[in-house]
Each structure stands twice: as structure tokens, then as C-alpha cells.
Amino acid sequence: MPKAVIVGGSIMGLSCTHALLLAGWEAVVLEKSGEPPNKSPTGAGLGLDPTARRFIEPWISQPEFLDHLTLPLSIDQTLQNEATDPEKKVSWTLTRDEDFSFRAAHWADLHGLLHPALPPETIKWGHLFLSFTLYNDRSEVSVKAQVLHKGDTVEITGNLLVAADGCLPSIRQTFLPELKLRYSGYCAWRGVLDFSGQEDSETIIEIKKAYPDLGKCLYFDLSSGTHSVLYELLNKRLNWIWISLISCR
Ligand SMILES: Cc1cc2nc3c(=O)[nH]c(=O)nc-3n(C[C@H](O)[C@H](O)[C@H](O)COP(=O)(O)OP(=O)(O)OC[C@H]3O[C@@H](n4cnc5c(N)ncnc54)[C@H](O)[C@@H]3O)c2cc1C
Incomplete structure (x- = not known):
């Protein structure tokens, strides 16, 4: 059976591992x-769009959990907001799609569905990737990792390395050493606001007044030089992303 070594146990690494196991690979x-x-x-x-959900459902033992842990995003709405301009405190709808069939997941909830659904011992926690060597005409790879709590180094072999x-990513740098990160013209921040117990606070009341369809709507809010994304997650949490265009001189 071919074996894959996947470096990184976040959403991408775990999704890739599930897909490879389903395709008959061994994976670590x-x-x-x-x-x-x-x-x-x-x-x-x-x-999560419908395609992503269709992929994830066969990976987890109880596919209905994906619905239980997510909120529907059945509307996609983009607002043009002039509220940041003190002269014109107005906003209007640019687009509104009522057939948006996404669902909103919290990263930790999704991760908590994906990792226990893998066979025991598939994930080696506390293993820091150090380097890799290709051999046998590139059909095999040997990966060195440091076991962080012990300090010793282990070597794992496989037929496919997933970065x-x-x-x-340090692996990508080995293949494309000349590829450098470039400033793309904007900065973004994101986070999740847990407002449980604060439902009646002025902040939450004002947010819900400005974005009345929170709970089922993904809002894009465009203003001059900036935009933000807002949607609600299960258990009284708000996901926010704020993007700011900053010119680099
Ligand atoms: C402000 C902001 C907004 C974003 N908005 C979006 C969005 O709207 N939609 C979207 O799709 N994406 C968005 N992203 C990007 C999103 O965060 C990434 O696409 C996503 O997290 C990538 O997941 P991943 O599993 O590939 O990597 P990560 O979640 O970064 O996971 C990498 C994993 O590898 C592990 N790791 C790293 N180095 C080593 C090593 N040497 N040895 C062992 N393990 C290692 C890390 O511990 C980690 O668990 C946004 C990012 C930011 C910062």
C-alpha cells in the first residue's frame, strides 16, 4: 500500500489525509x-460550500454532526457602507443572493470532527518537520522530524510528501527557493467574538441592527479603502474579518 507523509495537522492536512485514506493510501x-x-x-x-460538505461527510462517522456544528449561510449580501464618512452615514445593498447554500463552521469545531475520525496513531502530535530526502528515482521520500517533548529525531519513509x-512552508522553499513572499497590497485581521452572556449589550444590539440577517447571512461590507466580512457561528459567536488596503511606498 502506498504511504503518504503529511506535514501539518490543520484543516488542509487532515482533509488531505482523509482523502488519501479513502483512496487506499496509508498516511501519517x-x-x-x-x-x-x-x-x-x-x-x-x-x-463551507456544498462541495466541501460533500467531501467531508463520508470522512466523519456521523455526517449529521456537520449540520449540528454549523449554522446555515443561506444569504450572501454585499453592502456599500459610507458610515465611515462622517458626512454620509448611509449604506445600501449592492448584491443579495438568497440561494447561497454555505454553512458557517468554527475552525476548532471542524478540526474536532476531522481528527478523531482518523485511525488512532495517524497524527503524530509534537513532531516538528526538519527535512526530507528523495530517493529511488523520487518514488520514495524519507522525512526527518524532531519529537519535541523528547528532543530526539525520527525518520519516516513514504511515497508521497504533502506540504x-x-x-x-519550509517544504515549498526547498522546491522553489527563489519564490519569496510578496506584499499583495492589503492587510487583514480576523477573529471570533464570543458574545454569549452579552446578547443584550449595546454593541451586540447595534451590530444586529446594522446586520439584521446575521445568523443566516454572510455580509461583505465595503467602504472606502477597506472592507469587512461578518457572519455568525454556532454558540453565540461572530466571525469577523477586516481587510484594509494599505499602500506600500
Ligand atoms: C486575516 C485572514 C483571513 C483569512 N480569510 C480566509 C478566508 O476567508 N477563506 C480562506 O479559505 N482562507 C482564509 N485565510 C487563510 C486561511 O487561514 C488559510 O487558508 C488556512 O488556515 C490554511 O489552512 P492550512 O491547513 O493549509 O494551514 P494552517 O492552518 O496554517 O496549518 C498549518 C499547520 O502546519 C503545522 N506546521 C507548520 N510548520 C510545521 C512543521 N515544521 N512541522 C510540523 N507541523 C508544522 C502548524 O502547526 C499548523 O497546524 C485567511 C487568513 C487570514 C490571516
Whole structure:
């Protein structure tokens, strides 16, 4: 049976591992974090389209959990908001799609569905990828990783190496050393606001007044030089992304 070594045990690494197992591969995941993430109320939201859900459902033992852990995003609405301009505090709808069939997941909830559904011992927690060597005409790969709590190095062999180690991937740099990160013209911040127990606060009341379809709508809010994305997650959490265009001189 061919074997894959996947570096990175976040959403991409775990999704790839499930897909490979279903295709008849053996797989091992090297993840530098020492243990599975806890159910942190903060973090990130993810919008799952129907195709993503169709892929994920066969991977988890109880596919209905995907619905239980997500909120529907049945509307996609883009607003043009002039509220940041003190002269014109107005906003109007640019587009509104009522057939949007996404669902909103919290990163930790989705991860918590994906990792327990893998065979035991598939994920090697606390293993820091160090380097790899290709051999046998590139049909095999040997991966070196450091076991962080012990400090010793292990070597794992396979037939496929998957670089799911995030936005600064050391594996990609080996193949494309000349490829450098470039500033793309904007900066973005994102987070999740846990407002449980704060439902009647002025902030939440004002947010719900400005975005009345929260709970079923993905809002894009465009203003001059900036835009934001807002949607609600299960258990009284709001996912927000704020993007700001900053010129680089
Ligand atoms: C502000 C902001 C907004 C974003 N908005 C969106 C959006 O709207 N839609 C979207 O699709 N994406 C968005 N993204 C990007 C999104 O975060 C990434 O696409 C997603 O997290 C990538 O997941 P991943 O599994 O590939 O990598 P990551 O989640 O980065 O996971 C990488 C994993 O690899 C592990 N790792 C790293 N190095 C090693 C090593 N040497 N050894 C072992 N393990 C290692 C890490 O511990 C981590 O678990 C946004 C990002 C930001 C910052």
C-alpha cells in the first residue's frame, strides 16, 4: 500500500489525509503542536460550500454532526457602507443572493470532527518537520522530524510528501527557493467574538441592527479603502474579518 507523509495537522492536512485514506493510501501526519487544539471559543470561522460538505461527510462517522456544528449561510449580501464618512452615514445593498447554500463552521469545531475520525496513531502530535530526502528515482521520500517533548529525531519513509504546513512552508522553499513572499497590497485581521452572556449589550444590539440577517447571512461590507466580512457561528459567536488596503511606498 502506498504511504503518504503529511506535514501539518490543520484543516488542509487532515482533509488531505482523509482523502488519501479513502483512496487506499496509508498516511501519517506530522504536527508540531503537542496536542489537539482545545475547544477555544475564539479562532476563525470557515464558510463551507456544498462541495466541501460533500467531501467531508463520508470522512466523519456521523455526517449529521456537520449540520449540528454549523449554522446555515443561506444569504450572501454585499453592502456599500459610507458610515465611515462622517458626512454620509448611509449604506445600501449592492448584491443579495438568497440561494447561497454555505454553512458557517468554527475552525476548532471542524478540526474536532476531522481528527478523531482518523485511525488512532495517524497524527503524530509534537513532531516538528526538519527535512526530507528523495530517493529511488523520487518514488520514495524519507522525512526527518524532531519529537519535541523528547528532543530526539525520527525518520519516516513514504511515497508521497504533502506540504500542509501553512503559509510559510519550509517544504515549498526547498522546491522553489527563489519564490519569496510578496506584499499583495492589503492587510487583514480576523477573529471570533464570543458574545454569549452579552446578547443584550449595546454593541451586540447595534451590530444586529446594522446586520439584521446575521445568523443566516454572510455580509461583505465595503467602504472606502477597506472592507469587512461578518457572519455568525454556532454558540453565540461572530466571525469577523477586516481587510484594509494599505499602500506600500
Ligand atoms: C486575516 C485572514 C483571513 C483569512 N480569510 C480566509 C478566508 O476567508 N477563506 C480562506 O479559505 N482562507 C482564509 N485565510 C487563510 C486561511 O487561514 C488559510 O487558508 C488556512 O488556515 C490554511 O489552512 P492550512 O491547513 O493549509 O494551514 P494552517 O492552518 O496554517 O496549518 C498549518 C499547520 O502546519 C503545522 N506546521 C507548520 N510548520 C510545521 C512543521 N515544521 N512541522 C510540523 N507541523 C508544522 C502548524 O502547526 C499548523 O497546524 C485567511 C487568513 C487570514 C490571516
